[in-house]
Amino acid sequence: MTKTALERYHARMQRVLDYIDQHLDSELGLTTLSGVAAFSKHHFHRQFTATFGLSVHRYVQLARMKRASYRLAFRSSTSIIEVAMDAGYEAPEAFARAFRQRFGQLPSAFRKSPDWEPWLAAFGPLTNARTMLMTTSYCADDVTILDMPATPVAVMEHRGDPTRIGETIRRFIAWRKAVGLSPKLSATYNVFHSDPRTTPPADFHLDLCAATDRAIAPNEQGVEAGLIPAGRCAVLRVIGSSDDLEPAALYLYRDWLPASGEEARDFPLYCQRVSFFPDVPEHEVVTDLFLPLR
Template identity: 70%
Template sequence: MKAALQNYQDRMRRVLEHIDRHLDADLDLDTLSAVAAFSKFHFHRQFTATFGLSVHRYVQLARMKRASHRLAYRDDESVTDIAMDAGYDAPDAFARAFRQRFGQSPSSFRKSPDWEPWLAAFGPLDNARSKLMQKTFTPDDVTIRDVPPTRVAIMEHRGDPATLPATIQRFIAWRRAANLHPRTSPTFNVWRSERRPASPADYSVDLCAGTDQPIQANGEAIKAGEIPGGRCAVLRVVGHTDNLEPAALYLYRDWLPASGEEARDFPIYCQRLSLFPEVPEHEAVAELFLPLK
């Protein structure tokens, strides 16, 4: 029974991986049931029973997530191109679906996103993925590395994590104006609080861009700082890097006690080596750094 269940879950997991890699392709019932090697007459019910939402809604949400990120963070892309990539034949149809789901038109969202309904809309997608797509780590995934100090420009986010996307949007706009592209200026997040503190007001994270040039604030609250060098335990995460809490928990709860190492007096942080939507979500890469003595 255990082996049969594992096989079943592996086949369902294969479907989600196929969707990740082929968001621009035809993801109809025939295609996805064939990927799972299940009968197309039963597959849609099996998918819904496993993940809590239909195949069609899952695909639609995955495409809409990519579209909304492009609207918020990629102002060089037209709404028409974003609509077509989301699987809509015309911008009007995309606009209707977008407004129905988020309560804003695509152009309004681009100018001033309302992130609260956005977060709520993608709750079912996150819940579906959490059922079978949790990452697991082993000690072999962790390396100890001597890292050099890195001078950074910092935009602080302090307060409710639900408002973090707005800070990210401002950070991206600022670094564009400062000509600090992620390809030449590394991107770091330094977490100074728990991901879910007892009070949302206590949430704290620094958004950082590596640079040794004089900082032009351009009207934003930007300050200079440094990520100190030294020994670090490093854990690389590939794909769906928006929630790095499981990886951080592994380092703290499992790896650190068994390693005999001691944590240094600097918060855990990450470097984002490739970013969604610059790359497909399953190709995003981040490295977590746990500073060691």
């Protein structure tokens, strides 16, 4: 197969993954998905499995379960019954059995206190499948240099194992709700003080931030006032899953920065979470990555 033919083949498979993301509430059988890919329905399931290492049915199940688990953990206003129905289960009991089998917890227990280690392990096949075709290549035209204003923020630190960041996110969401700092009203930022790939888990440090110029009242959650300083930044927009921003960061540091003639400023890499999964389909998530420059 020539490179061009292979690219066309992968593009057809990419359409399938995007369609699944966009239509998790719909019927996603072989007939529908093979039509999206314009492949024979008699061979599509074998082609999909050969390409991604798991069946269409399992991929769809995992994608629905990932959205369901995010809603349970981070969207408390959505009832467990609604989550079950949206995941394709007609009865909450069937959803509870399937959820417990996959994650080792009932949905109600996961909502109260998620066990993140088996959760991460369960989605390994889904993550691997998505990264086969969804790895984005960046170029210099994707990077914009902007003068960013100083941004006062409320900061909750996460220190320790990055696999437990979900616990800190849940606490930060609860604090934001309590003080009325909805993401619709207050921009969301993360400041990356360390790289999880090169930092021992115990030393990992990330700041969760919400833009606000309000005074931060003393609180049990440890939220404090902070500032993202003004200055020039190289900005790279990442569209798609924000679970792993390392490829985008690597492009900025390894490729763009040396070729640009710019120098990095003494402030960490940070990002703005413009839109969030599961509020939008995962392939439509938008994250802006900022590299501070002198």
